[in-house]
Structure formats: C-alpha cells, structure tokens
Amino acid sequence: MKLLQTVPAKDGFLMPAEWEKHQATVMIWPVRPGSWRNGAGAAQEVFSEIARFIATGEKVYMLAGQENYRKVSEHFAEDANIRVLEIETDDAWARDMAPTFVRRGGVIRGISWQFNAWGGEVNGLYTDYVNDDMAAERICEELGLECYDAWPFVLEGGAIHTDGEGTLLVTESCLLGPGRNPTMSRSEIEQRLKDYVNCEKVIWLPCGIYNDETDGHIDNICAFVRPGEVVLATCEDETDPQYAMSRACLDVLQNETDAKGRKIRVHELPVPGVPVCVTEEEVSGYDFAPGEDEREVGERLAASYVNYYVCNAGILVPQFGDVNDEKATAVLRSLYPGKTVYPIMAREILLGGGNIHCITQQIPAPDR
Numbered sequence: 001m002k003l004l005q006t007v008p009a010k011d012g013f014l015m016p017a018e019w020e021k022h023q024a025t026v027m028i029w030p031v032r033p034g035s036w037r038n039g040a041g042a043a044q045e046v047f048s049e050i051a052r053f054i055a056t057g058e059k060v061y062m063l064a065g066q067e068n069y070r071k072v073s074e075h076f077a078e079d080a081n082i083r084v085l086e087i088e089t090d091d092a093w094a095r096d097m098a099p100t101f102v103r104r105g106g107v108i109r110g111i112s113w114q115f116n117a118w119g120g121e122v123n124g125l126y127t128d129y130v131n132d133d134m135a136a137e138r139i140c141e142e143l144g145l146e147c148y149d150a151w152p153f154v155l156e157g158g159a160i161h162t163d164g165e166g167t168l169l170v171t172e173s174c175l176l177g178p179g180r181n182p183t184m185s186r187s188e189i190e191q192r193l194k195d196y197v198n199c200e201k202v203i204w205l206p207c208g209i210y211n212d213e214t215d216g217h218i219d220n221i222c223a224f225v226r227p228g229e230v231v232l233a234t235c236e237d238e239t240d241p242q243y244a245m246s247r248a249c250l251d252v253l254q255n256e257t258d259a260k261g262r263k264i265r266v267h268e269l270p271v272p273g274v275p276v277c278v279t280e281e282e283v284s285g286y287d288f289a290p291g292e293d294e295r296e297v298g299e300r301l302a303a304s305y306v307n308y309y310v311c312n313a314g315i316l317v318p319q320f321g322d323v324n325d326e327k328a329t330a331v332l333r334s335l336y337p338g339k340t341v342y343p344i345m346a347r348e349i350l351l352g353g354g355n356i357h358c359i360t361q362q363i364p365a366p367d368r
Contacts, residue, residue: 007148008109008148009195015199016164016367019226021364023364024362025054025058025363026363027359027361028062028097029072030091030092031065031068032092033288034294035352037351043348045348046348046349047349047359048075050356050360051079053313054311054313054316057311057312061143064087065086065087065089065131066088090131093353093354094360095354095357096156099361100113103364106366110145110146112136112148112150113150114133114150114153116180120154123177127291128289150196154180158219159214159217160218163226163259166259167199167202167203167259168201169202170218171221173207173208176189200259201258203264205248207221207248207249208221209233209304210240211299211302222253223308223357227258231269232267233305235271240275269305270324270327272320273324274322276350278296278351282295283297303322305324308356310336311362316344316360318343319343321347
C-alpha cells in the first residue's frame with residue numbers, strides 16, 4: 001500500500017470528536033501472555049461483551065492473527081455487525097495501534113503514527129512491536145482507505161483527545177518524554193499535531209494517572225465531553241500521589257481557553273477510592289517474554305473512570321468493584337443525557353495495562 005506523504009490539515013481533513021457518529025469501531029482480540037493472564041480467557045470475555053454492545057449501534061472490526069482468526073470468526077459468527085479481520089498484531093491496544101481517522105466531507109482517511117511500544121529502547125514495554133507498528137497501514141488497506149504516513153513521528157492514539165472544533169488535549173509527561181520524539185522541541189511536536197489532526201490549539205496538561213505505564217496518556221486523566229467541557233480524574237485523599245497530579249492538571253484547565261476562546265468547564269470524575277493493585281494470584285497468571293515489562297505483586301494499576309468510550313449505542317464505563325463506581329457512572333449519566341451508560345467490570349482490561357478507551361478506536365461516519 002502506498003502511503004500519503006502530504007498532511008491532513010493541508011488536504012482539508014480533520015479528526016472529529018469521539019461523540020460524533022461512527023461508522024465503525026476497531027478492536028483487537030487479546031492473546032499476548034505477558035498482558036493477559038491465564039491464557040487471556042477472562043480478558044476475551046470482557047472484550048466480547050464490549051464488542052457486542054458497540055455492535056448494536058455500529059460495525060465492529062475485530063483484528064485477529066492467523067493463528068486465532070478461525071476461532072475468533074466462529075466466536076462472533078452470529079454477530080452480523082462484527083467482522084473479523086486477519087491482521088497480525090503484537091498486542092490488543094487498538095487506540096494506539098489502529099489508525100487515527102480523519103475526515104473531509106464524505107471521505108475518511110487514516111493516519112499511521114510510528115509506534116514503539118510506549119517508549120522504544122528508553123522505556124518501551126516490550127521489544128518486538130513490528131506488527132503493532134504496521135497495523136494502521138494494514139487496517140486501512142483492508143478497509144480500502146487511504147492512509148497518511150506520519151513517520152518518524154512517534155505517537156499513540158491514547159495520547160491525544162480532540163473536541164472536533166480545533167482544540168487538542170495532551171500531556172507533557174507523555175509527549176515530551178525521552179521515549180517518544182526526544183530530538184523535537186515542544187513547539188515542533190505541537191506543530192506536527194496541528195498538521196495531522198488539524199487543530200488550532202493544543203492544551204498541555206502536566207501529567208496523567210499515577211503509575212500509568214504509557215507515561216501518562218491523556219485518555220486516562222482528561223477527556224472532552226463536548227466543546228468547552230471536560231471530565232478530569234480527581235482524588236480527594238491529599239496523601240495519595242494522584243491528588244497533587246490531578247490538582248496540577250486542574251490548575252491548567254481553570255486558566256485555559258479552547259480554540260474558540262471559551263473557558264474550559266471542568267467536571268470532576270473521582271478515581272477509585274481504594275487503589276487497584278495486582279494480587280499475587282494475578283501475577284502468577286502472566287507469561288512474560290524476554291525484555292517485557294513485568295508486573296509485580298502489589299503494583300498499583302492506573303485505574304480511571306475517564307477511560308470510557310463513547311460509541312453510537314452509548315457510553316461504556318469501566319467499573320472496578322469500588323465505592324466510587326456508582327458515583328462515577330452517575331456523573332457520566334448527567335453529562336450525557338439521553339445516552340445509554342453501560343457500566344462494565346473492567347479489571348481484566350486494567351490488568352493488561354489500560355482500559356475500555358484503550359482497546360477501542362472509532363472510525364467516524366462520513367459527513368455528507
């Protein structure tokens with residue numbers, strides 16, 4: 001497949017907001033032994049539940065490698081809106097490996113960022129990620145979409161969040177870290193973002209969720225609800241390291257305006273009241289490859305309700321068996337009136353290193 005060497009902004013393409021109508025969602029069947037414990041069976045059940053909910057309102061493209069393609073196809077055989085694509089990946093984080101999709105009227109195109117497993121030789125989570133890096137191009141080819149080549153710019157889809165009206169949210173801890181684009185200045189990185197997602201303003205939050213192994217993806221700490229309004233993960237316990245991190249982000253947002261000059265309205269979404277940590281039993285279920293970042297007993301996971309996904313059918317909200325599950329769900333119901341809010345137990349996804357937003361990537365519907 002020949003990749004486009006121009007940039008979306010100059011071609012008039014723009015990344016729409018997630019809440020705009022989708023034509024489909026991309027997901028990847030989880031199998032990696034170092035991410036998904038006990039043969040990935042429990043993770044596959046959660047992925048299936050999510051895919052089937054999404055498929056009630058749009059198509060789902062589920063990627064599976066050659067070894068699992070037939071089994072996954074049979075698993076979803078009765079789901080007419082779920083199509084399994086035979087595409088190899090190294091793991092299952094569709095937000096970061098699938099293309100970022102941009103739109104101009106009735107035409108949809110993808111963007112293939114360079115992927116280096118969240119840090120490459122500096123602090124990447126595994127060493128063999130060739131298939132992940134190729135996934136965006138292969139998805140576009142399979143779907144018959146043209147694709148922009150953003151190489152050598154390293155970025156993951158979870159590191160950006162747009163309001164679709166010219167404003168982009170990112171974190172300094174991720175985009176300015178030594179494992180992404182260390183030879184580029186902040187202004188150079190910002191210009192590259194403007195060129196590819198076609199935004200006018202980039203708002204830089206200082207950090208993400210505590211102990212997030214992606215270096216603090218924005219989609220775990222803050223997300224646009226609609227233009228001019230965001231949800232921010234916050235913590236009430238002043239002794240928790242997340243408290244100061246969230247306060248620093250809040251300070252930025254309260255003193256910022258978006259690309260249209262609107263002050264940002266912040267809705268607080270609590271993190272779980274009790275930190276979610278890996279148990280000894282859970283650690284024993286992983287099979288780590290050489291050079292892969294290994295989990296440890298008692299390790300705190302980056303649990304956040306902000307890592308929800310907006311699809312045509314409704315809002316998929318992670319739950320952790322925590323006292324704040326119901327509170328977070330109620331906040332999101334109030335912010336998305338008229339939308340179905342679907343809570344889903346997401347610990348198995350979190351044990352892999354991310355959550356519902358991380359395993360999904362929307363393809364916008366044409367705007368005719």
